[in-house]
Amino acid sequence: MKIIEIENGIKIENLEDFEPKHIFECGQCFRWNKQKDESYIGVYNSKVLKVYKKDNDVYFMNTNKDDFENIWAEYFDLDTDYKKLKSDLANMDEYLKKSVEFGHGLRILKQDIYEMMISFIISARNSIPNIKKTVERICEKYGQKIEEFEGKTYYAFPKPKDLAVITEEELKECKTSFRTKYIINTSKKIIEESLKLEELKELNDINLEDKLRAFDGIGPKVSNCIMLFAFYRKNAFPVDVWVKRVMEEFYLDEDMSLNKMKDYGMKLFNPYAGFAQQYLFYYARELGIGKKK
DNA sequence: TGTCAGGTCCTCA
DNA sequence: TGAGGACCTGAC
Numbered sequence: 001m002k003i004i005e006i007e008n009g010i011k012i013e014n015l016e017d018f019e020p021k022h023i024f025e026c027g028q029c030f031r032w033n034k035q036k037d038e039s040y041i042g043v044y045n046s047k048v049l050k051v052y053k054k055d056n057d058v059y060f061m062n063t064n065k066d067d068f069e070n071i072w073a074e075y076f077d078l079d080t081d082y083k084k085l086k087s088d089l090a091n092m093d094e095y096l097k098k099s100v101e102f103g104h105g106l107r108i109l110k111q112d113i114y115e116m117m118i119s120f121i122i123s124a125r126n127s128i129p130n131i132k133k134t135v136e137r138i139c140e141k142y143g144q145k146i147e148e149f150e151g152k153t154y155y156a157f158p159k160p161k162d163l164a165v166i167t168e169e170e171l172k173e174c175k176t177s178f179r180t181k182y183i184i185n186t187s188k189k190i191i192e193e194s195l196k197l198e199e200l201k202e203l204n205d206i207n208l209e210d211k212l213r214a215f216d217g218i219g220p221k222v223s224n225c226i227m228l229f230a231f232y233r234k235n236a237f238p239v240d241v242w243v244k245r246v247m248e249e250f251y252l253d254e255d256m257s258l259n260k261m262k263d264y265g266m267k268l269f270n271p272y273a274g275f276a277q278q279y280l281f282y283y284a285r286e287l288g289i290g291k292k293k
Numbered sequence: 294t295g296t297c298a299g300g301t302c303c304t305c306a
Numbered sequence: 307t308g309a310g311g312a313c314c315t316g317a318c
Contacts, residue, residue: 027299120299120300121300121301123298123299123300124299124300124301124313125297125298125299125300125301125313125314125315126298126299126300126314126315126316127297127298127299127315127316127317128298128299129298129316129317130298130315130316130317131298131299133316134315172314175314175315175316176314177313177314177315178301178312178313178314178315179300179301179313179314180314182301182302216301216302217300217301217302218301219300219301219302220300220301221299221300221301222299222300222301225299238299239299240299240300241297241298241299241300242299243299257307257308257309258300259307259308281299285299
């Protein structure tokens with residue numbers, strides 16, 4: 001991978017397996033927004049980045065070589081060989097083959113732990129546009145201002161200490177509704193127990209899931225999303241309404257509880273259940289598979 | 294007006 | 307274990 005420095009950014013020529021639309025619209029992140037010129041602007045680690053693809057080259061703007069190498073290469077999982085991964089998945093069965101072809105430029109982002117915890121708590125019984133709006137309101141109200149970029153002010157995601165000290169009434173102004181107490185309780189637990197979220201990376205999958213589910217508002221689905229998108233646990237398998245639909249449409253003849261479906265998926269797609277889930281989710285949601293007419 | 298959206302929690306059998 | 311209801315809000 002050759003990093004070419006350009007004015008206010010860097011360019012990577014012939015970057016394969018990288019489609020901004022697939023990456024940012026597969027439901028794994030809530031802070032990346034499509035611009036009029038088809039580029040995406042997002043925030044991570046108190047940095048604002050603009051990404052777009054032109055021919056086979058990918059441009060990362062408002063950054064520099066140092067930040068790209070130290071922050072963004074890791075964030076975009078650029079060290080992983082997606083060609084091999086996709087080939088392994090495509091060989092498992094015909095539905096995965098179709099899903100992988102459909103979302104060929106998808107990558108799993110390595111995102112912030114606390115941000116994923118709160119964002120996916122908000123995702124419960126909610127729609128993606130609403131989740132994004134709510135997350136944005138929280139950042140504007142409680143996050144640190146980063147910078148003005150292309151006419152918009154960007155804010156970092158707040159820290160646990162910021163949301164642990166506010167009242168439910170106050171947070172509700174961000175339209176967090178019945179999830180308000182979950183957000184505050186989870187933030188309080190982190191502060192009161194002096195938890196270092198980074199240290200949870202040492203835990204194995206089973207203990208990590210137990211630890212996450214001890215937080216208010218984090219159940220089986222949300223914990224697995226956090227494991228996949230913040231801890232990069234390749235075999236986590238979040239079962240949401242779309243994965244349920246695609247599993248029932250393609251893989252199951254019998255009724256199955258969500259819990260059993262999770263175990264079933266993890267065994268079926270081992271050791272890449274998380275990746276399989278993401279390709280299947282994107283395929284199912286974009287095509288409306290299994291959705292009631 | 295009713296239904297549904299990337300669920301979780303609580304209660305009860 | 308797991309089934310069933312409640313839960314905010316916004317969009318269609």
